[in-house]
Amino acid sequence: MAFQADVVYRYDGSFEGFLSCVFESFLRKEIPFAIYPDRAAWPTLFPIRRVPTDPARAARVFDSFEKKLGTRTRDLVTRAFLNDSPDKELTLLRFLHFAYGQGPRAPWMQGHERVAPVLALEKAVNGEAHLLTGFVRFEQRGGALGAVIQPRHFVLPLLRQHFCNRYPGEDFVIWDKTHRAVLAVQAGRAEYLELATDPDLPPPDEEEARFQAMWRAFYDALAIPARSNPNLRRSHCPKRYWACMTELRDQL
Structure with missing residues (x-):
């Protein structure tokens, strides 16, 4: 079970970089206080750990989505990451720690505190994409x-x-x-x-x-x-x- 760590992850802002953060989190069995992309210059009192983008680790995490969590979870995480919410990374990471314990049924548990915020991220992205097809x-x-x-x-x-x-x-x-x-x-x-x-x-x-x-x-x-x-x-x-x-x- 992951513990709450007093550390901030920094990464390059890419999807591969985020997946590398997911790998780091599960490897250390910790959930960081925050995950910030390089372009964000928010101050923090917590120590910062730079997580380099590792394509091999990112591929392992992404492949596990469909194998262990199902296609719905893979698509949910991929689309929710397109959201520009400043706390999307930590929201997604908390969801994934929950999802790996629940399996493919996780995204259908819509009222759960770890699932509902991710569904909201995806809904906002899908809604804007739909509007722009006409605008x-x-x-x-x-x-x-x-x-x-x-x-x-x-x-x-x-x-x-x-x-x-x-x-x-x-x-x-x-x-x-x-x-x-x-x-x-x-x-x-x-x-x-x-x-x-x-x-x-x-x-x-x-x-x-x-x-x-x-x-x-x-x-x-x-x-x-x-x-x-x-x-x-x-x-x-x-x-x-x-x-x-x-x-x-x-x-x-």
């Missing part, structure tokens, strides 16, 4: 098809299949401004890139600008002023997405 606005810039998003969570991996199926044979780029990450699809191949700085995007092409103007005119023409309900509109389309939407960015 992403592609533009022609410099002769290329691209879109800019500012999601709260790292949902790019969940958008890939949707947009690849929606635009088969089309090359496109989705720039996640929040996480400085890019999903680039070219010649049927998808690739994720991390950028150190924001890219210098060219302005919309001339034809693209005309189509955007027509789209905004169409959107405004459909509006019925007498039935305007700003609160309802924000509940269906949260205001934090408007900056990346052609028809709404001017209303911020």
Whole structure:
């Protein structure tokens, strides 16, 4: 049984790095006070243990998910890790210590204090990914098809299949401004890139600008002023997405 250790794990922020932290925790039979990625500069009075990313250890942990805990747990942990909650790592680690004792039934114990927070992390990620399948606005810039998003969570991996199926044979780029990450699809191949700085995007092409103007005119023409309900509109389309939407960015 794991004991509560007065130590903070630090890792590189990657999923492999987190799995290496899981391996370290089970190896030492301890649950750290916190797990912080390198990009977080939160102060702590506890000693810090740097956990290096070990691909072999990470692979052993990931393989054990499906073998010992089932496909549902594997998918749950993988998606919940995409959440940007500052305490997601410790929440997931506590769940895994519980899950290895329960087996494949663990994720179905929805009311348990170790399970419910992880389900909430997954729900938030899935919900944002679903919203963005409708809110992403592609533009022609410099002769290329691209879109800019500012999601709260790292949902790019969940958008890939949707947009690849929606635009088969089309090359496109989705720039996640929040996480400085890019999903680039070219010649049927998808690739994720991390950028150190924001890219210098060219302005919309001339034809693209005309189509955007027509789209905004169409959107405004459909509006019925007498039935305007700003609160309802924000509940269906949260205001934090408007900056990346052609028809709404001017209303911020």
